[in-house]
Amino acid sequence: MSPTKNYDRVAKTFDYFRKGDMRRWGRSQKEHFSQMHGRVLHIGVGTGMEIINFPPDLDITGIDLSAKMIERALWRGKRYPGKFRFCLMNAEFLAFPDDTFDTVVTVCVFCTVPHPVAGLKECRRVLKPGGKLLMFEHVLSKNPIYGLSLKFMSIFTAALEGTHLDRNTVENVREAGFKFIAEKNVYLDIVKTIAGTK
Numbered sequence: 001m002s003p004t005k006n007y008d009r010v011a012k013t014f015d016y017f018r019k020g021d022m023r024r025w026g027r028s029q030k031e032h033f034s035q036m037h038g039r040v041l042h043i044g045v046g047t048g049m050e051i052i053n054f055p056p057d058l059d060i061t062g063i064d065l066s067a068k069m070i071e072r073a074l075w076r077g078k079r080y081p082g083k084f085r086f087c088l089m090n091a092e093f094l095a096f097p098d099d100t101f102d103t104v105v106t107v108c109v110f111c112t113v114p115h116p117v118a119g120l121k122e123c124r125r126v127l128k129p130g131g132k133l134l135m136f137e138h139v140l141s142k143n144p145i146y147g148l149s150l151k152f153m154s155i156f157t158a159a160l161e162g163t164h165l166d167r168n169t170v171e172n173v174r175e176a177g178f179k180f181i182a183e184k185n186v187y188l189d190i191v192k193t194i195a196g197t198k
């Protein structure tokens with residue numbers, strides 16, 4: 001199923017199933033996103049649950065493929081103590097000129113973007129030289145048992161909802177051309193913060 005159709009379908013109930021994760025990960029996200037600065041592009045804003053973990057006074061553009069997810073994020077954007085605007089846009093074809101943003105942020109998005117390296121190359125293109133990519137993502141575990149389980153579950157999650165639990169996102173970030181890549185485990189080696197520089 002395409003990400004647009006799937007997330008349009010689940011938008012109404014998304015927050016209900018997501019709030020436990022957000023409670024657990026709030027502190028790690030706040031710490032990681034304290035590095036955000038200047039003009040920010042937020043990829044896959046969804047219903048905007050992570051906006052509360054962003055530092056104040058930034059100029060943020062949140063994009064998503066799903067209009068129904070964006071509709072549900074609007075009130076969170078309004079509450080943000082800075083500038084927050086939304087755009088319906090595909091991460092694989094960003095409609096921004098090269099070297100536009102100081103920071104690009106993602107939360108649990110690059111498991112769903114169909115061509116992750118293409119999306120990450122777009123993130124790099126729109127970042128200014130020296131700009132930062134800050135990701136909070138779940139990835140494939142290197143542990144053989146967890147890794148095999150994630151690969152198996154991914155057969156179903158990919159077919160049913162377009163979510164890939166078996167992505168090597170750190171490698172994808174490298175392949176997209178980012179430098180000084182730093183990763184930190186948040187839960188086992190499955191949920192991670194990842195940072196890279198253009």
Ligand SMILES: C[S@@+](CC[C@H](N)C(=O)[O-])C[C@H]1O[C@@H](n2cnc3c(N)ncnc32)[C@H](O)[C@@H]1O
Pocket residue numbers: 003004007018043044045046047048049050063064065066069089090091092106107108109112113114
């Ligand atoms: C798992 S949700 C995460 C939403 C939010 N970041 C969160 O953590 O609660 C993934 C989001 O990425 C969006 N998405 C998937 N592929 C995309 C793409 N190619 N371009 C833009 N957004 C995309 C989906 O529409 C969805 O809102």
